[in-house]
Amino acid sequence: MYDHIADAMGTPDLVRADDGLVCLRFETMKIVSALTAVRTLLDRGVVRPGDTLVDSSSGIYAYALALACHRYGLRCHIVGSTTVDRVLRAQLAVLGARLEQVAPGDSLELDQARRVARIREILAAHPEYHWMRQYHDRIHYLGYAAVADRIRREVDTRELVLVGGVGSGASTAGLAHYLRQHSPGVGLVGLQPFGSLTFGAAHVADPTMIIAGIGSSIPFDNVAHESYDTVHWIGFEAARAGSVELLRRHAVFAGLSTGAAYLAALWERRLCPRRTVLFVAADTGHRYVEAVFTRPDEVPAVADLAPRQVDSQDDLTLPWSRMDWAGRPAPTSARHPAGR
Incomplete structure (x- = not known):
């Protein structure tokens, strides 16, 4: 029995979405x-x-x-x-x-x-x-140690790829940090919206809206750029398609960042069919009902979407771009944290 509702809400669920595809579902991840x-x-x-x-x-x-x-x-x-x-x-x-x-x-x-x-x-x-x-403050990494332990108990992490939003820097980097203590080969795929400077995309605007929570317009200390193997930049319409398809196909009702994670996870799974891909569902879809779910027939089919593979941020293009980050350091624009 939980002593407080926050303890219950902070406990994620692991859901098998498909062979080699797992959803780490939170009610509210933070x-x-x-x-x-x-x-x-x-x-x-x-x-x-x-x-x-x-x-x-x-x-x-x-x-x-x-x-x-x-x-x-x-x-x-x-x-x-x-x-x-x-x-x-x-x-x-x-x-x-x-x-x-x-x-x-x-x-x-x-x-x-x-x-x-x-x-x-x-x-x-x-x-x-x-x-x-x-x-x-990297004190916000600490909570993900228990989540990493939960993942290790239920998933073979020796051939695991983790996909999720970068955001403030604590979640996916924190999970990867603790998972890699036992399985150094865990891959890490970060999600960014267009317009975020964290991985150098501030010059490309999304005309619809920026996906809240997975990017930033000011530098963050908690982002460990060198931890990421791959970065996907995903626009609103593509993420919306992912959210709708995730609900339609797997009955998982989640927000825009999860739609983006699902889309990227499907692609990474296609590239590495022998590995298990785990994607993070950071919150439920309630905040996004009007913007995302009320007109589901208007979204593009996920099967028709594919990222543009780029070697430089200069080549980023909506609605979806992918780059092999390979542990590079932070872009110059993201190296001097504001708000200290």
Whole structure:
């Protein structure tokens, strides 16, 4: 029996989608890292019950941190973007978390910069607050050790390829780190949206929308570029097709980043039929009903989609590009973290 709902929600499911294709399904993935990070801070004496934790979020991490604070008796202060919807606002309010939404900017970069600036103002007024720094503190890797243990118990990791969003850097890199301690040959495939600078695609805009959560317009310390073997850049329409096909074929209701992961996993499975490909489903599809699932017959067939193989970011092209990253260092634009 779980002691708190956050413990239950942070426990993922492993679902066999096909021969050699496995889905690692979370209800809300960042609960894993937030719970372990907060518990570690308490164990180390960095924070104590009743203290206030503060961070920036576009939505999912805000919920995860609020649940972790509820679980361990701390206060939560979130500087959020305008993408935090009314359903999440209501949950945060009842959980006792304070939410500030910054005024919308002309770009995602401006939005993220404004949130960081606001956090600095809060810390100047309240130096006793602890900034979680989900983008820069590798304490957020720790929660994925238990998930890696779960994967090893149920999947042969000797010939495993892990596919998932890069995002803040902690999830896929963290999973690969712990899996590789026992199986050094685990492959790592990262997903990026067009417009993200993390792997050098800021110059290519997606005309529809950027897929929240798997990319960034400011540098993140937690991204271990050298851990990735392959990078896929996937646009909104292609990811949407993946999400719809995943629900139609396997009854897995998940968000856009999962649709992108499913699409990339199918391709990697085709390239390496002898290996098991595990893709990460980071959250459910509820936030995406209107944007993704209400007109399923309008999306392209997944069988008709294929990535353009590129050797340089200069050749990136919508709706989908793939590059053998081969453990390269971070692009120059991603090397100097903002928000320290």
